[in-house]
Amino acid sequence: MKISQVAQKYGLSIDTVRYYEKAGLIDPVAKNESGRKVYQEKEMRRINFIKCMRQAGMSIENIKMYVDLFHEGLDTIPERKTILENQLKKLMHQQEELDNQIGFLEDKIANYEQTLVKREKARKEIENI
Amino acid sequence: MKISQVAQKYGLSIDTVRYYEKAGLIDPVAKNESGRKVYQEKEMRRINFIKCMRQAGMSIENIKMYVDLFHEGLDTIPERKTILENQLKKLMHQQEELDNQIGFLEDKIANYEQTLVKREKARKEIENI
DNA sequence: ATTTGACATGGAGTCGACTCCATTTGATAA
DNA sequence: TTATCAAATGGAGTCGACTCCATGTCAAAT
Numbered sequence: 259m260k261i262s263q264v265a266q267k268y269g270l271s272i273d274t275v276r277y278y279e280k281a282g283l284i285d286p287v288a289k290n291e292s293g294r295k296v297y298q299e300k301e302m303r304r305i306n307f308i309k310c311m312r313q314a315g316m317s318i319e320n321i322k323m324y325v326d327l328f329h330e331g332l333d334t335i336p337e338r339k340t341i342l343e344n345q346l347k348k349l350m351h352q353q354e355e356l357d358n359q360i361g362f363l364e365d366k367i368a369n370y371e372q373t374l375v376k377r378e379k380a381r382k383e384i385e386n387i
Numbered sequence: 388m389k390i391s392q393v394a395q396k397y398g399l400s401i402d403t404v405r406y407y408e409k410a411g412l413i414d415p416v417a418k419n420e421s422g423r424k425v426y427q428e429k430e431m432r433r434i435n436f437i438k439c440m441r442q443a444g445m446s447i448e449n450i451k452m453y454v455d456l457f458h459e460g461l462d463t464i465p466e467r468k469t470i471l472e473n474q475l476k477k478l479m480h481q482q483e484e485l486d487n488q489i490g491f492l493e494d495k496i497a498n499y500e501q502t503l504v505k506r507e508k509a510r511k512e513i514e515n516i
Numbered sequence: 517a518t519t520t521g522a523c524a525t526g527g528a529g530t531c532g533a534c535t536c537c538a539t540t541t542g543a544t545a546a
Numbered sequence: 547t548t549a550t551c552a553a554a555t556g557g558a559g560t561c562g563a564c565t566c567c568a569t570g571t572c573a574a575a576t
Contacts, residue, residue: 261553272553273535281533292542294553314488318533332506339499346492353485356478359443363475370468377461390523401523402565409526410563421572423523447563 259297267302268309275305283308283321315352316345388426396431397438404434412437412450444481445474 265272278284284304287295297305304325311321324341327334394401407413413433416424426434433454440450453470456463 271535274533276554277534289554292553294542310491312533313484314492335499335503335506339496339503342492342496342499346489346496349485349489349492353482353489355442356482356485360475360478360482362439363443363471363478367468367471367475370464370471374464374468377464400565403563405524406564418524421523423572441563 259302261295261297264297264302264305268305270305270309278305278308281318281322283318283325311345314345315349320345388431390424390426393426393431393434397434399434399438407434407437410447410451412447412454440474443474444478449474 259267261272261275264270265275268275275284279287284301287297287301290296308321311324312318316324320341324338327338327341388396390401390404393399394404397404404413408416413430416426416430419425437450440453441447445453449470453467456467456470
């Protein structure tokens with residue numbers, strides 16, 4: 259597959275795909291006779307993984323660490339697991355904060371609701387004079 | 388109150404407080420004879436509001452819009468409410484995504500767990516030869 | 517009298533994750 | 547054959563929200 263197709267398939271820009279390679283998240287991609295990169299199954303799976311991790315809020319730096327550990331073989335599984343667990347902790351913390359923030363906004367909106375109702379009532383009373 | 392105290396009180400840096408004024412989120416703060424800014428009740432409440440909104444993930448730009456509407460008086464209450472409602476929608480969407488991401492990571496971690504258990508079992512079997 | 521410290525101001529720098537640009541090259545369509 | 551395209555590369559630019567820096571001022575401490 260060529261880069262434009264890969265980008266299309268994973269909903270990334272061509273630049274982003276190249277950027278991931280520059281950043282060392284994807285191993286150097288082999289090229290055909292005319293110098294164009296040809297993405298194989300292996301690269302595709304890697305890109306899919308990166309995409310998932312990015313969606314899970316993991317930084318490029320952390321994905322890089324993870325990928326580097328992956329290269330070192332099976333013995334690094336515990337370390338890789340730790341990276342994932344830390345990310346999970348981060349997300350769960352974010353979830354708590356999000357809940358608070360949602361509560362805060364709901365209150366504030368309810369407050370405005372009240373104010374609007376009161377203003378409307380006041381307006382009607384004036385009309386009734 | 389002077390700026391250092393305000394920053395302290397709200398857990399912001401002095402630079403951040405100044406930045407909020409530069410950005411128009413706080414009205415120009417009056418100064419004493421020697422040219423130092425003196426923060427009054429009004430500014431404090433505004434800073435507290437900004438802090439809450441930032442925590443609720445609202446952008447500086449949107450807070451600015453909100454503040455500008457506030458200056459225009461009570462008639463803008465519906466518009467202000469809309470801004471809050473949009474922010475709420477955004478947060479609720481983030482919440483959904485976060486839930487998915489957490490599920491994804493949990494699965495991936497469980498997977499590793501499995502792998503580790505299997506490897507351990509295999510190791511023990513070898514020992515038993 | 518001078519050093520120290522808090523503050524003011526305008527503008528530059530930072531960070532992460534892209535995104536864009538200029539230039540070059542090879543392949544294909546007209 | 548020449549124009550058009552897709553792609554490669556290195557490096558610059560972008561964005562938001564700060565954060566830092568140089569310089570200057572004023573007041574209190576030494």
